[in-house]
Amino acid sequence: MTAAFYQNKDTFLVAVDCIIIGFRDNDLQILISRRPIEPFRGGWSLMGGFVNAQENIPEAAKRVVGEFTGIEDIYLEQVGAYGDIDRDVERVISVAYYALVDIEKFDTSLAEKHDAHWVKITLLPELVFDHNKMVRDTIKLLQQRAAVRPIGFNLLGDLFTLPTLQSLYESIYQETIDKRNFRKKLLTMDILEKLEEKDKSSSKRGAFYYNYNKEKYDQLIEQGLHFSL
C-alpha cells in the first residue's frame, strides 16, 4: 500500500550546490570552479555534488565543502531549493547552502585538483544554470543574518583587527561604515578582547589584534541580539 502509492511517482536527482565564502584582501570571495562535465563543461560553477541515498542533505553539503576546501570547521546554512525544469538536461533539484570558512585554512592543493578559484564577490563571472541567483539570494540572506548576529567571525581566524572586521562588514553590506560608530558598537557589545600584540602587515603603526569571547557571543545570540550597522 505504501509502496503502491509511492510507486508511480517521478523521482529526481538531488544535488547540493555550495556557496563557499571566505574573506581575504578586504573582500568577500567565493570559490568557483570550471565545470568538469557536460552540459556546460568548462563553465564557471559553484561547488556541487549529488546527494547520496544514505546521507542527510546538510551532510552532503558538508561533504562537498570538505572535498573542495579541506576545511571541516564551517558555518553552514541552507539557502533554498532550486529546480526549474530547464535547469539541466536531466531534471535536477538542487539545494543551495552557503558556507562561511576561514580562508586561511584552505587547502590549496585541492584548488588545483578541482580547478577551483577564489573570486571577489563583486567580480563574479557568469555562472552555469541558476548559480548566479543562488549567490544573489545568499548575499541577501547573509546581510539579514549579519544584522542579527555578528556572523562575520566565522570568516576570520582567531585573531583579527578592528579595521579588518570593519572591512568585512563593509563587504557584506556593500557600503562604507563610519569607523568610530563601528568601533563604538562592536566594543559596547562586550564580546571582543583586545590583545597586546599588533598586526603590522597593513600599516606602519599597526592595529591591535582582538579575539572574541565565544561564551559571551553565544550568550548574546541566545538573547536574540539585534546587531544592525
Place this chain on the structure above:
Amino acid sequence: MTAAFYQNKDTFLVAVDCIIIGFRDNDLQILISRRPIEPFRGGWSLMGGFVNAQENIPEAAKRVVGEFTGIEDIYLEQVGAYGDIDRDVERVISVAYYALVDIEKFDTSLAEKHDAHWVKITLLPELVFDHNKMVRDTIKLLQQRAAVRPIGFNLLGDLFTLPTLQSLYESIYQETIDKRNFRKKLLTMDILEKLEEKDKSSSKRGAFYYNYNKEKYDQLIEQGLHFSL
C-alpha cells in the same frame, strides 16, 4: 557522457509541503488534515503532494494549495528543503512553502473532501514527520518578513479595520502592541485609505474600514522599507 555521469546517481521522490496560513477570529490559523496514506495514516499533516517531472517546484506548491483550498490568489514563499533519511519509509525530499491566503475565499467543500481543518497556530497538535519544524521555521520567517514589509495584507480581504490588522500583527509576533503606536506607524506609512463605512460586527460603535493602496505599497517595498513594530 552526460548520461553516463548522471546514470549511477541515486534519485529521490520530491514532495512539497504547504503551510497554508489564514487569519480568522483574531488568530492565525493553519490548514492541516488527516493523512490518508501509510505511514502514519490518520496523523495530522500539512498539505502536501509530490512534484511531477514536468512542473517547477513553486508550481507544484501552488497546485497543492489550489487542490486543498480552491484559492488561486496566494502569496507563496519557500521555507526550505527538508529531507532527513529517517523522515519516511521511502526517502523523500520535501520542499516546504508557506502560503498566505484570504481565508474567506476558502472552499469549504474541499475541506470535507480532504478531511482538512483550520487550527489556531498556537494550538497546533503534533504533526507527522518534521512538519512541526516546518511550521516553526515558517513562523520565524514570517516574523522576519513582517518586519520588512506589511505582508499581513495578504491574509485579509480587500477591506479590514485597524483593530483587525493590529490583532493580525499581534498574532504574527505573538505579543501585544500598543494601539496608538500601531496606528501611528501604519498611518504614517501612507498606504492605508480610510473608508466611510464601518464594520459593526465586533463592537457597537463600529470600526472604520480601510483598504490599502497597492501602488504605494509596492513602491514602498521597492525601496526596502523597514517596518518593525
Place this chain on the structure above:
DNA sequence: CCAAAAGTGTTATGGATACACCCATGA
C-alpha cells in the same frame, strides 16, 4: 445608563548618525 470596543497626543529615552583631529611608525 452602562459595558465594551474604538479612537486619539504627548513626552521621554536611547540608539543611530554625522562629523574632524591627533597618533604612531617605517621608509
Place this chain on the structure above:
DNA sequence: TCATGGGTGTATCCATAACACTTTTGG
C-alpha cells in the same frame, strides 16, 4: 619628515516606547 592607516569623543536627531482618557452605541 611625511605619508599612511589607526585610533578617539561629542552633539544632534529621529524612531520607539510608555502612558490615560474620551467617544460611540446597542442592549
